[in-house]
Amino acid sequence: MMHRKIILRIVSKQLIPFILLFALYVQWHGDFGPGGGFQAGVIFAAGFILYGILFGLGTLRRVLPSWFTRLCLASGVLIYSGVGVAAMLMGGQYLDYDVLSDDPVHGQELGILLVEAGVGLTVFAAMVTIFCAFAGRDRVTPRKN
Amino acid sequence: MSVDVISSDLLNVALLVFMGITAVAVARLRNLFAVVMLSGIYSLLGATLYVVLDAVDVAFTEAAVGAGISTVLMLGTLALTTSREKATPTARARTAMALSVAIGAVLIYATLDMPLFGDPSAPINHHVVPRYLDESLEETGVPNVVTAVLASYRGYDTLGETFVIFTAACGVLVLIGRPRRRKTDGTGASKA
Amino acid sequence: MSAYAFPGLANYWIAIVLMMIGLYVVMAHENLIKKIVGLNIFQVSVFVLYISMGKVKGGPAPILADNITIYSNPLPHVLILTAIVVGVATTALGLALIVRVNEQYGSIEDDDIRDLENAE
Known part of the structure; x- marks a missing residue:
C-alpha cells in the first residue's frame, strides 16, 4: 500500500502545511479581507481530509483522535455562546461586544475575533467528524431478495 | 458604462x-x-x-x-x-417536467416586478445596508463589512447557524459514526 | 442610471431556470443520491438569485477602503455565506441517512424501497 500513489503522497505532504497555514491566515485576516471562521474551518479541515484520503483513516485518527475532534466540535459552540454570556456578566446584553473592553471598538474587535474562532473550531471539527464517519463505514453487500 | x-x-x-x-x-x-x-x-x-x-x-x-x-x-x-x-419511468419524468415548467413560469412572472440587475436604487440597498456600510468601521473597527455584519450585527443568526452545524455533525455521528456490527445471519438488517 | 440595462432581469430568469432543473431532478428521479444532487443544484441557484440581487453596478466587494463610495450589498453575502456551510452540513446528514437506508434495504432507489416496505 505504501508504495502506491507515491507522487500524490509526496506532493500532498509538501502541500498540507501550506493549506493549514493558509487556513490560519484566512481565519485571522478575515477582518480585513475575504475570509473568516466558516471558510478557515473548512480549509483547515480540507488539509486533514486530504491527509486522511491519502494515508488512511487510521493514520488520520492517530493525528486527530476522535475525542479531540468531538472536543473541538463542542468547544467552538461553547466559545461562541460563552462570549455572549461574558458580555452579559460584564453588564451588557447577550452578544453585545461593546462591554468586553473599556473601548467599545476594541470590545467589538475582541468579540468578533473570539466568535470567529469559535465558528472556525466548530466548522473544522464538524467537517473532519463527518468525513471520518463516512470513511470509517464498511460497505455492505446488498441483501438478496 | x-x-x-x-x-x-x-x-x-x-x-x-x-x-x-x-x-x-x-x-x-x-x-x-x-x-x-x-x-x-x-x-x-x-x-x-x-x-x-x-x-x-x-x-x-x-x-x-x-x-x-x-x-x-x-x-x-x-x-x-x-x-x-x-x-426513470417516462410518465414520472413528464409529470415532473410539467410541474417544474409551471412553477418556473410563475416564478419568472414574479420577477417582472423586481428592480433591474445592479440597480443602486433598488429597495434592498436602502433599508439597513447604508448603516452597515457607513458606520460599521467606526463601530466595530473591521473593514470587511461582511465579517462585521456576520459576527457582530447578526451575531444571533450566526450563533444559530453554528448550532445547526454542530447538530448536523452530531446527527451524522449518531447515524453512521459507529462501525456497523456484523450480523451472523444472512438476512442482514435487524427487524427490531 | 444610463439606458444600459443589460442583463436586466435575465440573471433572475436563468437562476429560476436552474432552480427548476434542480426541482425536476428531485421530482423525476428515484435515486436518492441523484435527489440530493438535485437539491444541491436548487440550493446553489437560490444563492445565485440572492447574490444577483445584492450586486450594485460599479460597486466593488464590500471591504471598506478610502475613496470608494459605492459598494455591493453585504447583507445577501452574509446570509448566503452561512447558508452554504449549513447546506453542506445538512447534505452530509442526508447522505448519512442514504447510507443507512442502503444498509437496511440494499437499494437507494425510492420505488424499490417502497416495494420492499409493501412486501413486508
Missing part, C-alpha cells in the same frame, strides 16, 4: 449559461460518479460567478465547501452504496 462593467456582465451571463449546461447534464446522466463530479463543477462555476458579482467571501466558501467537501462526501456515499442509477 465602462468596458469592464460590460465585460463582467457578459462573463456573468456566460457563467450562468455554463451552469445551466452542467445542470442539464446532471439531469440526463445515469452514471452517478459523473453526476457527482458535475455537481462539483456546478459549484465551482457558482463560486466563479460570485467573484464576478463581487461576493468574494461567498465565493471563497462555495469553492471550499461546495466544490471540495460536498464532492468528497458524495464520493464517500457512492463508495458505500452504488454508482449506477436505474432508468
Whole structure:
C-alpha cells in the first residue's frame, strides 16, 4: 500500500502545511479581507481530509483522535455562546461586544475575533467528524431478495 | 458604462449559461460518479460567478465547501452504496417536467416586478445596508463589512447557524459514526 | 442610471431556470443520491438569485477602503455565506441517512424501497 500513489503522497505532504497555514491566515485576516471562521474551518479541515484520503483513516485518527475532534466540535459552540454570556456578566446584553473592553471598538474587535474562532473550531471539527464517519463505514453487500 | 462593467456582465451571463449546461447534464446522466463530479463543477462555476458579482467571501466558501467537501462526501456515499442509477419511468419524468415548467413560469412572472440587475436604487440597498456600510468601521473597527455584519450585527443568526452545524455533525455521528456490527445471519438488517 | 440595462432581469430568469432543473431532478428521479444532487443544484441557484440581487453596478466587494463610495450589498453575502456551510452540513446528514437506508434495504432507489416496505 505504501508504495502506491507515491507522487500524490509526496506532493500532498509538501502541500498540507501550506493549506493549514493558509487556513490560519484566512481565519485571522478575515477582518480585513475575504475570509473568516466558516471558510478557515473548512480549509483547515480540507488539509486533514486530504491527509486522511491519502494515508488512511487510521493514520488520520492517530493525528486527530476522535475525542479531540468531538472536543473541538463542542468547544467552538461553547466559545461562541460563552462570549455572549461574558458580555452579559460584564453588564451588557447577550452578544453585545461593546462591554468586553473599556473601548467599545476594541470590545467589538475582541468579540468578533473570539466568535470567529469559535465558528472556525466548530466548522473544522464538524467537517473532519463527518468525513471520518463516512470513511470509517464498511460497505455492505446488498441483501438478496 | 465602462468596458469592464460590460465585460463582467457578459462573463456573468456566460457563467450562468455554463451552469445551466452542467445542470442539464446532471439531469440526463445515469452514471452517478459523473453526476457527482458535475455537481462539483456546478459549484465551482457558482463560486466563479460570485467573484464576478463581487461576493468574494461567498465565493471563497462555495469553492471550499461546495466544490471540495460536498464532492468528497458524495464520493464517500457512492463508495458505500452504488454508482449506477436505474432508468426513470417516462410518465414520472413528464409529470415532473410539467410541474417544474409551471412553477418556473410563475416564478419568472414574479420577477417582472423586481428592480433591474445592479440597480443602486433598488429597495434592498436602502433599508439597513447604508448603516452597515457607513458606520460599521467606526463601530466595530473591521473593514470587511461582511465579517462585521456576520459576527457582530447578526451575531444571533450566526450563533444559530453554528448550532445547526454542530447538530448536523452530531446527527451524522449518531447515524453512521459507529462501525456497523456484523450480523451472523444472512438476512442482514435487524427487524427490531 | 444610463439606458444600459443589460442583463436586466435575465440573471433572475436563468437562476429560476436552474432552480427548476434542480426541482425536476428531485421530482423525476428515484435515486436518492441523484435527489440530493438535485437539491444541491436548487440550493446553489437560490444563492445565485440572492447574490444577483445584492450586486450594485460599479460597486466593488464590500471591504471598506478610502475613496470608494459605492459598494455591493453585504447583507445577501452574509446570509448566503452561512447558508452554504449549513447546506453542506445538512447534505452530509442526508447522505448519512442514504447510507443507512442502503444498509437496511440494499437499494437507494425510492420505488424499490417502497416495494420492499409493501412486501413486508
